[in-house]
Amino acid sequence: MPAGPVKFTIDVTIEPRYRRWVAAALLRSAARVALRQQRASGPAALSVLVTNDAALQALNRDFLAQDRPTDVLAFPSGDIDPETGRLYLGDIALSYPSASRQARGAGHPVRAELQLLVVHGVLHLLGRDHGTTCDQTRMWAEQAAILAKLGAPITGPIEPRPRG
Numbered sequence: 001m002p003a004g005p006v007k008f009t010i011d012v013t014i015e016p017r018y019r020r021w022v023a024a025a026l027l028r029s030a031a032r033v034a035l036r037q038q039r040a041s042g043p044a045a046l047s048v049l050v051t052n053d054a055a056l057q058a059l060n061r062d063f064l065a066q067d068r069p070t071d072v073l074a075f076p077s078g079d080i081d082p083e084t085g086r087l088y089l090g091d092i093a094l095s096y097p098s099a100s101r102q103a104r105g106a107g108h109p110v111r112a113e114l115q116l117l118v119v120h121g122v123l124h125l126l127g128r129d130h131g132t133t134c135d136q137t138r139m140w141a142e143q144a145a146i147l148a149k150l151g152a153p154i155t156g157p158i159e160p161r162p163r164g
Contacts, residue, residue, distance in 0.1 A: 008035050009045040009086065015052065018096040022050050022114065030115040030150060031092075034122040037146045045081070046089040046125060048118060056095040071098035072117040074124035092121030112152040119146045 010031045012024040027048050035044070053069040061067040063075065077090040094117045103113035123139055130136035147154055 007043040008032055008040075009043070011045070011047040012050070013047070014050040015096075018050050021110065022096060023111075026111055027114060027118050030118040030146075030152075031122050033150050034119045034146045035126075037149060038123070038126050038142070040089075040126060042087070043085075044087040044089050045084075046122070047091045048121070049091065049093045050096050050114075051093060053095050053097050056093060056098070059093055069095065069098065071095055071102060072121050074121040076125050076127070089122075089125040092118060092125065094118070094121065106154070108152075108154050112147075112154050115150055115152045116143065116147060116154060119143050119150075 008031070010028045012027050014022050014024060027050070031046065031048065035042075056071070056073060057067065057069040059073055060070050064073070072092065072094045075091045075093075077088045079088045080086070081088055094114070096114075099113040099117055100110050103110040106113070120139075120143060123142060128135070128139045128142065130139045
C-alpha cells in the first residue's frame, strides 16, 4: 500500500493590523508546496510570523547581530518535539510592510511577494543558502520552480532585494 502524503503542521501568526490583507491559508499553502517540492521528510512543523519592519530589525539585531531591517528571517531548529515526535524545522518571520513595498516595486501583487518570502524562508529552514554565486543560482531556481507550482504571478528572475 502506498504511503499517504507527508504531514506538515504550519502555525501562522499574523499581527492584528495585517490580518485584513494576509490570508494564513496562502502562507500555509506556500510553505507546504515548498516542503513537498523539496521532498522534506515529515512529519514536521514550522511557524510563520507576519509582523512589521521594526520587529524584523529587532530580531535581525538580537539574533544575527545585524541592526537593520529586512524582509524575511529564518531560524532553523531541527529539534524533535518530545510530545508529538515531529521534527520542528524552525521559525520564519516576515515583514508585511517590506513585502508590500517590494511587491509595488516589482509590479506584482503583495500575495505573490508573501509567497516568495515564505518559500525563501522554508528553503533556509531546509538548509539552503545564497552566500555564494553557485548557492544563490540554485536557491533562486528552486524558488522559481516552487512559485511556478503555486501559480504565483512573479515574472522574471528572482533577484535579491537590497537590505536596510
